[in-house]
Amino acid sequence: MRAVDIIIRKRDGADLTAEEIDFLVKGIAGGEIPDYQIAAWAMAVVWRGMTVRETTRLTLAMAESGGQLDLGGWAPGAVDKHSTGGVGDKTTLVVGPVAAASGIPVVKMSGRGLGISGGTIDKLESIPGFRTGLSREEILRQVKEIGLVACTQTAELAPADGKLYALRDVTGTVPSLPLIASSVMSKKIASGARAIVLDVKAGSGAFMGTVAEAAVLAHWMVRIGNRAGRRTVALVSGMFQPLGFAVGNALEVREAVETLQGAGPPDFREHCLTIAGHMLHLGGRARNPRLGRALAGETLDGGSALAKFRALLRAQGGEERICENLSLLPAAPCRGILAAERSGYLAEAHAGKIGLASVRLGAGRAKKGDAIDPAVGIVLRAKVGDRIKEGDPLCEIHASSPESLSQAQDALRDAFIVKRSKVDPLPLFYRTIRG
16 A cells, blocks of 8 residues: 555545555654655645545544543543634633533643634643643543642644644645544544533634534544544534633633632623533533523532632642632733724624734733744623723733733724614624434
8 A cells, every 4th residue: 555546535535444544643743754745645635625434534533643641540430622723712621620520520621822812721831730630540540649730731642643634734635524523523522521511603703704614524533433432522612702802821711710619701701601501411410401501500509610720720730819810910010091982882802813912912912932932812891792981901911021912992992883873792603403
């Protein structure tokens, strides 16, 4: 079997066999197939696509290309949760403790942010002392002891996907539904959970710009998950404006802790409880997602989720005192507001533009390897549908210098649109997709 023959078959629109896909993935993981042939095959997939059968085989082959985390004897009821990324999406920091405190083990392996999409690991590392790099043995021991782990993806899991994605990123082959879906799901399957809840974002602050596009991706991932023997559900959620108020690493941790304390933005709280409700349903703790959401609400309001978050901090070296003293988190030296220039109703808080402004402040990365400032970011003071008076603050900017603050104010002026007529609030969720 030769890589060039597989490239030609896919270029000509043929469906690849399981043996051909396995050969290709082993060659990628082992370095036997050169980068130029991998890139050529990826481009052929972009143009010709793959069937669900092909994509499922690709997903499993990549999951099997390295070590897999076997949670069976440690956390047999573990449920994984994955978000396709967005602006202000600090959901894991609340959903993980809520689900774990409700009796569902959670091992959450996350990544760093790139571009306007924030990374859970960057948020956690803004907590003084928090350690995100754990060994396989540490992960298994911690999930057994406290039922909750939040760490970086280990290098041993799905190594073929890591190599393929690095090439896709520089060869114009990222926008392919089969390649996107298999990349996400291979890591989820290798992580060991038997059930997966997917939060697929749609909007200006997401990879998929429309609800229809996000729904197609969600359908692909659910079908792959179910074919791979994982109970899988996907929720298509809105990313037309930031989730919650805070955008920026320490600012988002602050908001997550406030939510665990029983406060926090209403939209963020409801988003977390809905996701957690589906996790509790798939994990067998509730007969349906509605009852799961009710149980999640009781867990959050009763304080046990905050206690579980404290246990997570203790286990991974983080500063526990932030649960009572949020001033221990990094804080930016310069703050200023962007004020509304007219009265009316907030019609748009463009997530993409707000996310880009936060990156320019230093809260995110323009390219891999860039350093980030954990203290800077943006805090919204209004959401779409809110009544606004001229001079009211639309957002508060946390910056490292007066110059950076001024630049952010200029960049954010066209991110907010105020209209005279009444505007309805945006939905949190648009669709739920099951097998």
